[in-house]
Amino acid sequence: MSDQFSLSGRTVLITGSSTGLGKAMAHTFGAAGARVAINYHNNVERAEETLAGFCDAGHEGALFRGDVTDEADVNRLTAEVAETLGPIDILVINATPAQPLMPIEEYDWEFYQSMIDFFIKSPFLLARATIPHMREQKSGRIINIASEVFTRGLSPFSAYVAAKGGQLGWTRSMANELAPDGITVNAISPGWIPVERHENDPEEEKQGYFDVIPMQRWGVPADVGGAAVFLASEAASFITGQNIHVNGGVCLP
Secondary structure, eight states, X not given: OGGGGOOTTOEXXXXXXXXXXXXXXXXXXXXXXXXXXEEESSOHHHHHHHHHHHHHTTOEEEEEEOOTTOHHHHHHHHHHHHHHHOSOSEEEEOOOOOOOOOOGGGOOHHHHHHHHIIIIIHHHHHHHHHHHHHHHHTOEEEEEEOOTXXXXXXXXXXXXXXXXXXXXXXXXXXXXXXXXXXXXXXXXXXXXXXXXXXXXXXXXXXXXXHTTOTTOSOOOHHHHHHHHHHHHSGGGTTOOSOEEEESXXXXXX
């Protein structure tokens, strides 16, 4: 039974994995036996600290810089991962920009475009670069880290919600397209799971969210990591096109 969940011999690229949920997923995948490509964009000092902690835990992986919204950078990044750790078997699309709450009058198109770049353009570029190997071996996993905000229709959050909705639509379409090749495409939609960027969030906002969690506990990054490892494993080989909410039941009817 344990072999169903082992990722030994697999290479996973997790974008935006030097901090937050991505960092937690790197550790979870490492513990499952995968070779982990930890991706960062700008903060090399923080990324090196993440890698040091990852290696100290006995996991196998390496650090890779790359802007996942830039086509040339994505092509270089995926090639470097393949050369260093082996061809990418599992792609976890996690990188995210800041997500301010603003009424529509305060947005401009440039900001909307930045959301589209992260949540639609980036998955497209990353998948296009990694799918050939997956098709060749008739096996692969693509996991989008989406968000509950689309299901809940949260406001004032229209740019982020719209882009996340597009990401979920892309997930379903690609699941259909790649299923004959043995490649699964799924999404995970976390709720509000406190990580570093939430440290200064107002206490009243935190309490307001906590009050609507049916399970009455905060989620932790490892909850998302566990769901991701499951979707990447052989245990989930017949699951595709799905969106798993990891939020303690917040999206229940």
